[in-house]
Amino acid sequence: xxxxxxxxxxxxxxxxxxxxxxxxxxxxxxxxxxxxxxxxxxxxxxxxxxxxxxxxxxxxxxxxxxxxxxxxxxxxxxxxxxxxxxxxxxxxxxxxxxxxxxxxxxxxxxxxxxxxxxxxxxxxxxxxxxxxxxxxxxxxxxxxxxxxxxxxxxxxxxxxxxxxxxxxxxxxxxxxxxxxxxxxxxxxxxxxxxxxxxxxxxxxxxxxxxxxxxxxxxxxxxxxxxxxxxxxxxxxxxxxxxxxxxxxxxxxxxxxxxxxxxxxxxxxxxxxxxxxxxxxxxxxxxxxxxxxxxxxxxxxxxxxxxxxxxxxxxxxxxxxxxxxxxxxxxxxxxxxxxxxxxxxxxxxxxxxxxxxxxxxxxxxxxxxxxxxxxxxxxxxxxxxxxxxxxxxxxxxxxxxxxxxxxxxxxxxxxxxxxxxxxxxxxxxxxxxxxxxxxxxxxxxxxxxxxxxxxxxxxxxxxxxxxxxxxxxxxxxxxxxxxxxxxxxxxxxxxxxxxxxxxxxxxxxxxxxxxxxxxxxxxxxxxxxxxxxxxxxxxxxxxxxxxxxxxxxxxxxxxxxxxxxxxxxxxxxxxxxxxxxxxxxxxxxxxxxxxxxxxxxxxxxxxxxxxxxxxxxxxxxxxxxx
Amino acid sequence: xxxxxxxxxxxxxxxxxxxxxxxxxxxxxxxxxxxxxxxxxxxxxxxxxxxxxxxxxxxxxxxxxxxxxxxxxxxxxxxxxxxxxxxxxxxxxxxxxxxxxxxxxxxxxxxxxxxxxxxxxxxxxxxxxxxxxxxxxxxxxxxxxxxxxxxxxxxxxxxxxxxxxxxxxxxxxxxxxxxxxxxxxxxxxxxxxxxxxxxxxxxxxxxxxxxxxxxxxxxxxxxxxxxxxxxxxxxxxxxxxxxxxxxxxxxxxxxxxxxxxxxxxxxxxxxxxxxxxxxxxxxxxxxxxxxxxxxxxxxxxxxxxxxxxxxxxxxxxxxxxxxxxxxxxxxxxxxxxxxxxxxxxxxxxxxxxxxxxxxxxxxxxxxxxxxxxx
Numbered sequence: 001x002x003x004x005x006x007x008x009x010x011x012x013x014x015x016x017x018x019x020x021x022x023x024x025x026x027x028x029x030x031x032x033x034x035x036x037x038x039x040x041x042x043x044x045x046x047x048x049x050x051x052x053x054x055x056x057x058x059x060x061x062x063x064x065x066x067x068x069x070x071x072x073x074x075x076x077x078x079x080x081x082x083x084x085x086x087x088x089x090x091x092x093x094x095x096x097x098x099x100x101x102x103x104x105x106x107x108x109x110x111x112x113x114x115x116x117x118x119x120x121x122x123x124x125x126x127x128x129x130x131x132x133x134x135x136x137x138x139x140x141x142x143x144x145x146x147x148x149x150x151x152x153x154x155x156x157x158x159x160x161x162x163x164x165x166x167x168x169x170x171x172x173x174x175x176x177x178x179x180x181x182x183x184x185x186x187x188x189x190x191x192x193x194x195x196x197x198x199x200x201x202x203x204x205x206x207x208x209x210x211x212x213x214x215x216x217x218x219x220x221x222x223x224x225x226x227x228x229x230x231x232x233x234x235x236x237x238x239x240x241x242x243x244x245x246x247x248x249x250x251x252x253x254x255x256x257x258x259x260x261x262x263x264x265x266x267x268x269x270x271x272x273x274x275x276x277x278x279x280x281x282x283x284x285x286x287x288x289x290x291x292x293x294x295x296x297x298x299x300x301x302x303x304x305x306x307x308x309x310x311x312x313x314x315x316x317x318x319x320x321x322x323x324x325x326x327x328x329x330x331x332x333x334x335x336x337x338x339x340x341x342x343x344x345x346x347x348x349x350x351x352x353x354x355x356x357x358x359x360x361x362x363x364x365x366x367x368x369x370x371x372x373x374x375x376x377x378x379x380x381x382x383x384x385x386x387x388x389x390x391x392x393x394x395x396x397x398x399x400x401x402x403x404x405x406x407x408x409x410x411x412x413x414x415x416x417x418x419x420x421x422x423x424x425x426x427x428x429x430x431x432x433x434x435x436x437x438x439x440x441x442x443x444x445x446x447x448x449x450x451x452x453x454x455x456x457x458x459x460x461x462x463x464x465x466x467x468x469x470x471x472x473x474x475x476x477x478x479x480x481x482x483x484x485x486x487x488x489x490x491x492x493x494x495x496x497x498x499x500x501x502x503x504x505x506x507x508x509x510x511x512x513x514x515x516x517x518x519x520x521x522x523x524x525x526x527x528x529x530x531x532x533x534x535x536x537x538x539x540x541x542x543x544x545x546x547x548x549x550x551x552x553x554x555x556x557x558x559x560x561x562x563x564x565x566x567x568x569x570x571x572x573x574x575x576x577x578x579x580x581x582x583x584x585x586x587x588x589x590x591x592x593x594x595x596x597x598x599x600x601x602x603x604x605x606x607x608x609x610x611x612x613x614x615x616x617x618x619x620x621x622x623x624x625x
Numbered sequence: 626x627x628x629x630x631x632x633x634x635x636x637x638x639x640x641x642x643x644x645x646x647x648x649x650x651x652x653x654x655x656x657x658x659x660x661x662x663x664x665x666x667x668x669x670x671x672x673x674x675x676x677x678x679x680x681x682x683x684x685x686x687x688x689x690x691x692x693x694x695x696x697x698x699x700x701x702x703x704x705x706x707x708x709x710x711x712x713x714x715x716x717x718x719x720x721x722x723x724x725x726x727x728x729x730x731x732x733x734x735x736x737x738x739x740x741x742x743x744x745x746x747x748x749x750x751x752x753x754x755x756x757x758x759x760x761x762x763x764x765x766x767x768x769x770x771x772x773x774x775x776x777x778x779x780x781x782x783x784x785x786x787x788x789x790x791x792x793x794x795x796x797x798x799x800x801x802x803x804x805x806x807x808x809x810x811x812x813x814x815x816x817x818x819x820x821x822x823x824x825x826x827x828x829x830x831x832x833x834x835x836x837x838x839x840x841x842x843x844x845x846x847x848x849x850x851x852x853x854x855x856x857x858x859x860x861x862x863x864x865x866x867x868x869x870x871x872x873x874x875x876x877x878x879x880x881x882x883x884x885x886x887x888x889x890x891x892x893x894x895x896x897x898x899x900x901x902x903x904x905x906x907x908x909x910x911x912x913x914x915x916x917x918x919x920x921x922x923x924x925x926x927x928x929x930x931x932x933x934x935x936x937x938x939x940x941x942x943x944x945x946x947x948x949x950x951x952x953x954x955x956x957x958x959x960x961x962x963x964x965x966x967x968x969x970x971x972x973x974x975x976x977x978x979x980x981x982x983x984x985x986x987x988x989x990x991x992x993x994x995x996x997x998x999x
Contacts, residue, residue, distance in 0.1 A: 012801055013924060016940060020920050020947040027951065028913050030958040034867045035906040042867020049864075050885050218879055221861075221887040227879065 051229070052219050055124060055190070058210030059156040061237035063170060063200060065246040066277075066480055070161065072170055072201070077157035078132040080140055081125035083149050083223055084117050090149060098147070102139045103129045106297045116191075119178075125153060126192060130295045148222065158194075158201075158291045164284035165253050166244065168316035169276075169415065169478060171199020172287035174294065197290070199316075200240060200478060202416045207482050210237035211491050235491040239483040243275035243499075251601030255579070255594040256282035263582040264561075264591075265317035265457050268598055271465035271567050271576040273501050274474030276413070278598065281321075283313040319410075319418040322454035323580060326546030326587065327381045328565045329449025331464050331517065333389060334374050336401035338513040342392040345512040348374035350392075352384035358441045363387065378520025379529035381545060383448050390447020395438050398446055399425045405463045406473065406505055413458060413476040421455040428452075450549060457580055463507075464565045465576035467517055468542060471507030518542060522570045530588045531564060534596040538610045539603060542570035543595070545587035559583040564591035568599060575602055637993045638685070642922045646970060646985050649915055650674050650978060653896065653971035659876050660883045660891035660899040666973040673975040677982035684986025685993065692987065693934050696749045699742035700771075706735035707778035715782075723784045734976035736779045736787040737967075741983055743791065744941040746771045747798045752934025760804040768795050786964040790949055797944030798937050840962040858895075861887045863959040866901040866909075873905030892973040894965055897957040912971075916950055926992045935991040942984045 034042065063072040080103055082092065092099075092114050100107040110128055117126045129136060132152065140150045158173045174197045180186045185206065186195065195209065196202035213234035218227040245268075252266040259282075268278040285306050293299015306313050315321060337343045343350065349371045355364035365384035369377065377385035390398065402408050402423040410418040424438075424446050431438055431452070445451035458476055466473040477499055484496035509517075521542035523529045530545040543566025551557020562584040567576035577595045584590035603610050654674070658667040684692075692699075709715065709725055716724040716732060726732045750767060772795045779788040800809065824841075827833035843856030865882040868874065878884040883891035883899050891899045901909050920943055927939035946969050953968040955961035967977040 009801065010928075013927065013940065016797060016800070016943065017921065017924050020943065021917060023947060023951045024913050024917050024920075026960075027954045027958065028910060030955075030960055031866065031901065031906060031909045031913075034863060034958060035869050035901065035909070036871065038867050039870040039906075042864050043870060045864050046868040046880070046882060046887075049887065050880070050882075218885070220885040226885065 050218055050220075052217050052223070053124075053214040054217055056213040056215060056232075056234045057155050057194065058212045058234035059236045060158065060173070060194070060210060061208040061239040061483070061485075063208070063240045063242060065242055065244045065249075066275075067245070068241070069246050071166060071242065071244070071246070073159055073161075074156035075159050076154050077130060078137060079127045079153050079155055080129040080132045080136055081151050081153045082114070082117065082128050083125055083151055092149060095147065099128065099150070102143065103132075103136050105129050105295060106300075109295060109297070109300070124190065124192065125151065127153075127155075127295065130157070131292055148224070158287070160287040160291075163286045163288060166249055166280070167199075167284045167287050168281045168318070169199050169242075169244065169279050170287060171201035171203075171416075172197055172290040173201050174290060198287075198314075199415060200242065203414050204240050204479065204482070207494075207497070208237040208240060210485075211235040213489070233489050235488040235494075236485060238485045238494060238496075240479065241481040241483065242478050243270075243277060243480045244279070244478065245277045245605075247605055248278040248598060248601055249280065251598050252278040252280040253282075253284075255597040256280050256581075259581045259594060260584045260590060261582050263311060263317075264580045264584070264594075265321065266577070266579045266594060266598060267318050267457060267461050268575060268577045268602075269461060269465060269476055271469050271474070271573045274462075274476045274504075275480065276476055276478050277575065279318050279478075281315070281317040283309070283311050285313045316415065316417075317580070317582075318457050319413055319415055320456070321580070322419060322422060322456055323561050323563070323582075324451075324453055324548035324550075325449035325455040325460050326548035326561070326563055327383075327448060328460055328464065328544045328546035328563050328587075329447075329453055329455070330378060330381065330386050331467065331521070331544050331565075332401055332405045332407075333386060333393070333398070333447055334378060334517055334520070335467070335507060335509060335513070336393060336397060336404065337374070337389045338516070339404070339508065340393060340397050340400065342389060342397065343374060345510070345516050348516065350377070350385045350388045352377075352382050353388075355384055356387040356391075356444060358439075358444055361441065363441070363444060373516075375516055375520035375523060378517065378544065379523030379527055381524075381530050386447045387444045390443050391440060393447075395424050395428060395443050395446070398443065399423070399428070404507060405459075407455060407459055407463070411456075411458050411462050411476050412502075414479050418458070419456055421459045422452075423455070424452045426452075449546065457578060460563075460565050461576055461578040464521075464544060464578075465567045465573070466504075466507055467514065467521060468567045468570065468573035468576070471509050471514065472504035473507060474504045475502050477501075518570065521566075525566070526570070531592040533588070534592045534599075536568075536596070536599060536603070536610075539568055539599070539607065540570040541566050541568040541596075541599065542573075543567070543592070545592060547585070547587045550583070559585050562587040562590035564588070564595045566592075566595055574606075575599070637995060639922065639926065639989055639992045642919065642926070642985065642992075643681070643989065645915060645919050645922065646982070647674065647678065649912070649919070649970040650677075652900075652912065652915075653968075653973075656896055656900045656903065656971065657892045657973045659881070659903045660888075660896060660973075662876075662878065662884065664892070666892045669975070670973050670978070673978045676975070677978045680979060681982040681986035681989065684983055685989035687990060688994065689935055689938065689987055689990040690932070690994075692990075693745050693749050693752070693938070696742060696745035700746045703735065703739035703742040704774060704778065707739060707775055710735055711778070711781055721782050721784050723779075723782045723787070733979075734787075734974070736775075736782070736784060737974075737976040737980040738983075739775050739779075740791065740794065740945060741980060741987075743771060743775055744794055744938050744945075744984075747795065747941060748934040748937040751798050751802045752932065752937055754802060754933070758803070760799065760802050760808075764802070765799060765804075768799055771795075784965070786952075786966045789952070789964065790945060790966055793944040793948040794941045797941050801937060801940055837962075844959060844962060858889050858963055859956070859959050861889070862895055862898045862957050865895070865898040866958060869901040869903065869905040869909075871906050873901070873903045873908055876903055893967055894953070894963075894972070895957055896968050896971045896973070897954045900971070901957070920947060923988055926988050929995045930991050931995055935994075939988050939991060942988065946981075946984075 059074045065071055096110050099110055113126055113128050137152050140152055173194050176189050176193050176195045196205035213232040216230035217225045220226055248268050262282055265281045269276050289299055289302050351371050352365055352369035354368040355362055369380055369382040372382055402425045407421040407423050408425050410420045446453050462473050479499045482497040485494050487493040524543050525531045525535050525541045546563030548561040562581045564587050565578040567573040577598045579591040579594040581590040654667050654670045657670050715722040716726050723734055724732055725735050776788045776791050839856050843859045865888050874880045882888045888895050923943050927936045930936035949966050949969050952966045956963055969981050
């Protein structure tokens with residue numbers, strides 16, 4: 001019919017028909033590819049974008065003192081958060097001014113936070129203001145249409161009721177850093193999670209942290225929650241019971257607070273097992289500032305000040321400070337003299353001579369003590385005696401002593417970043433390289449804890465306390481017990497854990513050798529020694545003073561550090577206490593009275609019968625609360 | 626108009642075509658409901674279908690030759706409507722002034738309807754050709770002119786997608802009007818060369834906007850589309866289609882990409898993605914087969930056309946519809962850039978369904994008059 005009109009019309013119509021079918025076939029093939037071949041993949045993609053897991057942070061375990069008193073706990077706080085989901089749809093940097101005005105936060109801080117969220121795509125929500133006030137919450141809710149990206153979230157927040165007290169031990173918490181996230185022990189964390197950053201919070205983070213739960217929700221394209229599909233409750237972290245006795249801790253803090261320079265450290269330990277009863281380091285810091293202040297301009301300024309302060313409040317002087325031990329070093333040296341047969345119990349006499357001449361240089365003693373035996377040399381802190389003992393042992397003998405008393409390694413206390421002492425063992429290769437040989441004068445200085453000897457306070461306490469307990473050097477520790485936690489939903493119960501005291505390192509001494517050294521230590525306080533003024537009748541303190549010079553001999557420099565390391569009662573020790581007061585002067589004058597203050601608190605609590613009629617240090621424990 | 630209704634032979638009424646078209650619309654209404662269960666688009670579409678069916682029946686009763694005869698009148702009316710759109714009577718939606726709001730009639734999209742007078746005009750002009758002499762340049766230019774005026778007006782709205790759907794109408798008419806094969810080959814080659822060159826120049830001179838470039842780039846790499854940009858829509862559409870699998874999610878609103886608003890314009894431009902999501906591969910293939918059957922039925926009608934003009938009208942509609950189906954579904958499947966073209970018979974919208982049924986009415990009219998002498 002119609003073929004008349006065109007060139008081969010039926011063929012042309014057929015061509016159009018074929019083209020139409022081919023096009024439909026292409027579409028069919030594409031549908032086949034998307035739905036049949038890649039169907040499962042896109043099913044997953046669709047699910048991933050509509051189902052979101054909103055974490056429910058687990059409350060961290062509390063930290064308690066040995067009698068169950070709360071040192072750290074967590075309480076709920078309201079935070080204003082930025083939902084990272086929204087960052088796909090808006091440019092939050094354009095709104096920074098509005099946020100800053102509405103929430104009264106630092107604009108610069110907001111920009112930093114938003115940059116962080118860009119760098120770490122794993123953030124679910126990013127806190128932009130912690131501890132939101134009712135006013136802030138009202139503002140966010142009033143602007144929910146304008147700024148859907150802002151949300152209010154409840155999170156448990158760490159609370160340190162005692163502020164600066166025990167801060168170095170407890171530590172603080174903060175958001176996990178990108179560097180930490182790369183480590184295997186933080187593998188199960190996401191950016192924005194809270195972890196311990198310092199102290200026990202860091203050391204026992206694994207136990208304190210708990211397991212976060214989550215809400216599985218259905219969201220629309222704008223991240224708005226449409227339905228809640230599932231809730232998994234979090235399992236709280238385990239409580240940590242420490243060995244700390246809060247009363248002794250407060251006494252130690254009070255002693256540091258009233259010392260002349262207010263810089264130093266006091267440690268109290270049970271010499272029979274290594275339990276730390278008190279550990280104070282001054283100046284201190286307030287962990288609450290790190291937890292609550294990170295989002296406020298004032299808080300951030302305060303944190304910056306902590307880092308810049310030349311008194312280094314963030315340094316835990318007890319385990320990270322290295323000081324010349326001065327005369328306290330004479331105790332391990334005396335033991336080494338006996339062990340290495342440089343002296344014997346029967347004949348421990350060496351010349352004092354008022355000092356010693358090495359080459360053409362005379363190094364003096366504080367007095368002239370004749371030819372004293374070891375105990376008397378300790379009691380009177382005779383330098384001349386120990387110069388000669390040191391020379392008899394030689395630097396290799398001193399290094400042997402360093403190894404015997406484990407000064408060449410950290411004590412193993414359960415706190416992060418403990419430093420090891422530095423001794424001739426550490427310095428000898430450097431000295432020999434620079435000066436060609438190890439000279440006698442260095443041996444002389446090393447024998448009275450100067451020059452090449454820098455010890456951490458905790459290592460000195462550990463070594464000297466061992467003299468009272470048959471040479472047993474226990475590992476100092478703060479963890480007494482980790483409480484069990486019950487099962488929550490899918491998370492199984494976690495058993496409790498008690499600290500297993502490792503076998504002590506034993507300093508090999510005969511009973512006679514031990515008795516001789518102990519006699520010297522006892523005499524320091526009880527037989528007219530350097531620290532006689534802190535004597536407590538009925539509670540014999542054995543100890544050793546030290547005055548560590550900070551300036552080269554004969555020059556004027558910063559004042560000496562005052563040391564006192566002790567334990568009591570001398571012949572059946574229950575407690576060992578040491579103090580360092582930086583740049584205060586004589587150990588006997590500054591450190592010994594500080595130690596006495598802690599003993600007074602101890603007696604008041606555990607031996608009130610001894611307190612009767614005694615002139616004890618003022619009860620300071622309550623002033624600090 | 627009653628006068629031009631003639632005696633007709635209902636034995637020749639193409640029931641299969643008519644019922645097939647209605648079935649596709651009903652299937653579409655179900656998908657519109659799936660796309661926007663909380664809105665009343667699906668109810669509006671039911672009303673639209675009833676009106677469209679009645680209009681199609683009325684058109685089928687009219688002798689198509691009368692309609693072709695009055696083509697210039699319809700054409701002028703169409704142009705007037707397109708001009709009115711650009712006046713304050715037009716309604717501006719999302720930067721496009723494509724809608725006209727008239728008293729009594731309501732709101733509609735003239736660019737959908739103007740296709741019909743354009744096709745009639747082309748059929749009237751090219752239908753008068755006699756003999757087998759090849760298409761002349763003059764004839765071609767007249768065809769281009771018929772097309773150019775409405776397209777220019779539509780581009781002023783601007784609605785490039787709708788304008789694009791006019792080209793296949795002319796292409797089919799010219800192809801069936803004895804254009805020499807060599808010209809076809811030549812123009813295909815020219816398009817293959819000029820399209821990339823034109824695109825390149827357009828990008829360099831800034832005539833092609835960044836969002837338009839992005840719509841094209843996303844086809845090459847949909848996974849990495851900027852979620853805030855246009856490419857995101859394409860990728861969301863791909864996910865929506867893909868998650869349908871073999872049998873689909875069957876209206877589960879907790880899984881629906883459209884209910885959760887990941888898919889934009891689910892009841893209009895992306896209705897195919899909704900179909901794919903809810904009915905899966907089986908539903909998609911059924912729909913594509915239905916379209917194939919519909920097109921073959923139309924082409925059969927064209928073959929039986931008693932005259933050349935009727936054949937040209939039907940084939941132009943076939944071309945236009947095939948093109949729209951391919952553009953719309955191709956876009957939903959991420960093989961073509963996002964162009965706002967409705968899917969015939971499926972997408973929600975009175976203008977679209979009504980204009981399609983007017984065309985079907987026309988085809989029915991041609992079919993019923995296949996044995997009428999002329």
